[in-house]
Amino acid sequence: MIMPTAEELHVTPVATPAAMQAERVPDPCIIVIFGASGDLTKRKLLPALYHLEQAGLLPDKISVVGVARRPLQDTFANDMKEGIIAGGGVDESDPKLAPFVGKIQYHAMNFDDPSGYDALNTLLGQIDQKNGTCGNRLFYLAVAPEYFSDIIKFLGQHGMSKPCEPTEGRTPWVRVIIEKPFGHDLESARALNDEVNKVFDEDQIFRIDHYLGKETVQNILVFRFANGIFENSWNRNYIDHVEITAAESIGIEGRGPFYETAGALRDVVQNHVMELLSFVAMEPPVSFEAAAVRAEKVKVWKAVSPIHPADTVRGQYGPGTVDGQHVVGYRQEDRVHPRSQTETYAALRLEIENWRWAGVPFYIRAGKRLAKRVTEITIQFKLPPLLLFKDHEGEAAEGIKPNLISMRIQPDEGISLRFGAKVPGAGMNISPVNMDFSYAEAFGKSSANGYERLLLDAMLGDATLFAHRDGVEATWALMTPILQAWAKDPVKDFPNYAAGTWGPPAADALLESENRKWRKL
Template sequence: MVATATNPLRVGLRQERVIAPQCLVIFGASGDLTHRKLVPALFELFKQRRLPSEFALLGCARRPWSDDEFRGKMAEALASKIAENQEAWDQFVSKLFYEPVDLQQPEDVVRLGKRLETVDQQCATRGNRTFYLSVSPKFYGSGCRALADAGLLKDPQRSRVVIEKPFGRDYGSAQALNRVVKSCGQENQIFRIDHYLGKETVQNIMVLRFANTIFEPIWNRNYISSVQITAAETVGVEERAGYYETSGALRDMVQNHLTQMLAITAMEPPGRFDPEAIRNEKAKVLQAARLADEQEPWNCCIRGQYGPGGSHDAPLAGYRQEPGVDPNSTTETYVAMKLFVDNWRWQGVPFYVRTGKRLAKRLSEVVLTFREAPVHLFDAATGGPTANQLILRIQPDEGAEFRFEVKSPGSGMRSRPIDMEFSYDESFGEPSDEGYVRLLADAMLSDPTLFTRSDEVEAAWRLYTPLLELIEDSPWQLPIHPYESRTWGPAAADALLARDGLLWRRP
């Protein structure tokens, strides 16, 4: 294994669990996710010496590539990383293999089983296998069934399946898919991945709350007046129009990423740090969550779609002008909504979530706004007292900041807000790992803590069922509000908070 430089600030920080000898099988190995995220994440794990020496990656897709052709494709995808770590790549690339497989053809899957036996012998992976379904969602159920029929999932201790989002399109389809998947293997073999849960700051929410006594006593309706959860992107639909036209922001981002952030933010303390204890508490939150107005859901949800924008020198096309998009499309690229969690801790506290493409800034964060002081003793330099806020930054600069009032310099007694900040990069000397690095390692370790359980998935879909039905049956009641590219979304989303006398946070 190649030696890597050690940052002295990080000495003693990693106490990584040991991944057993393993073969990771990626279906959809010719696809974008494999090139951009999965293989780069595995290469990062290799450089950090977190993969076992008895490791193999077997890429599978319908294209008739050889091992060498697959290795060449991966080298092209990772060219910039390889240039900095040529020696590591030379060692890593020998662990990459390829087998042409169509999951819909039983004979292909039988042949895959024989190839895996060869890889096991060649790389001493001992029959431990993680199957990653990076394929079209319509093949998740049939893919699991094909693996089970070929006998590749019969050992729950040595085989597991990772399934990408979206897991279903609505409550009914998620239930049906869960039934199929569970018939193919045990729940502890199924890893429904949400890459947001691999981000350090999302995991840090639990540490911040449950390892610091200063936060947990005030993490409730008595002290917190509202919560905002934002996932903003500056990019447009790019080359995903075929998928996005049938999905939209609600299915693509809200039902999974934002809802998981809500669950972790609002969950009760688990009795112990155990995967099932944590997932139990997340499931309870989702079962208690509801739209702010279930009878008339159009009052608590805003849908938007980006239009043209940019500058004269760098114009940006609107969504309907993107290649592959219906010129009359009513697919939302922006969603903002208001939710409540009806339990003892959060009763009456509004949770506002929003996500959108082509917004003003790339940003994902959770903002907890605290109640104002009961009596304002001091004049405020900003024109009025500012509520305390705890801001948990998930991307791009992972960290946190706490906003509170201090005395403004001068002879008078005037207050002004200041921010006290924490940055992962600055505090630990190097950027935190990408989400897929952590999640791939956890899947190979059979650790389900950061993966969604079947009841969580179904509860999340059930939460948004009224909106999905409304969009399907009465779309005029949830109209599309246009917004200019590289702005913060439609004005109607601002009005959603203005009714409660609030504003979206603008970094």
């Protein structure tokens, strides 16, 4: 296969409007992280905040307060420093590091203890007076879902959910970021939305999905709407089908109790994959304001026809080999029921009933312990209506393959376009070739983890890349009937795929019944 290099294709980085725009620096504020003793804070959130500091995108007057139950007052800031160095690719001698670590504090409390919130409120007031953070608060709920309701309720009861009164030249703000999972079905998601909306207005709520912080996800919109050569053919007239794959080679990483209540459909498909689907399928918004983008995404989800259980496949991995190492099956993992019915793999076929996509199938798959780690979107186009190039038997020439656009979200982020080209020589031989764009080659490798953009947007009040309650409930409305159908019909052949493979045979049959195959990744 011919693989042109970036130089041969003249792919060169150029100054973009995003790179040239004025820096967006938020108002002075306090970032309060509930569940700060957890892995997310050390490995992702603090490194992301420090990357913003390095880029000059944080205000001088900013404070970070970690909140958790354990007494970590003496070690927390230094522990976060270690996380910034190890997880953020930061040099220990970076001159900005020590001043930034000096802005980190810790507050120990139980999340269901009212007195702890009184003490926290007092601490935040003291920081306001000392550092001039003006009453601006960003609360981040990096906690298990069972604590969401208590924390939200007590923030409201202790007067921390509403901003202070505006003063001359200043309009204080209070916002809350809530991690997934946001509910475990449609009913629970609605109930949680109602609880949160009793305390916070919808424009204060930022439901986070870290996938949307990835540059490659945001680039789907740029690829579609900034390039006329693609948008004109982005419809049922030219596209045969769409595949979305979210594959992981790792297992459940010691999270048995969590995964037993989640499974692949709840953990990945309802949020990450459905977000990718919306970016691929949405209509052009009237602007890139949050309300306009969210509205188009919701239209996509609401246009998806009810998914019949016959168009779904579930799997669970058994023992196998991953990267040359033998690994146990899901039922042998720590704190997993020996006869568990939890799916570690899910595949769906769905259709979007609107003018652009009617009749175009979307195939989705996500799973643990698959052959490799890769998240990719593949757009397969229809073959030309008249095949001019044929073999001696009158069949289509072997090298004629459907055109593909593949968008690699992770790893090796980039975009590939497959098309047919003549092989040099006397005959009319055709071979598929790829035109590849690599983020790393064009723009250099980045140590960003995706949370940088989302944290910055939340501080700025830009909710474009966050979920609205309408969107959360729309995706749960699609997934809940599948979950209910699966619960009524236990699987008799779990485990049904070996670790290190691409999932159960039934997932292949889902496409083969329509004379299609999953793209080899």
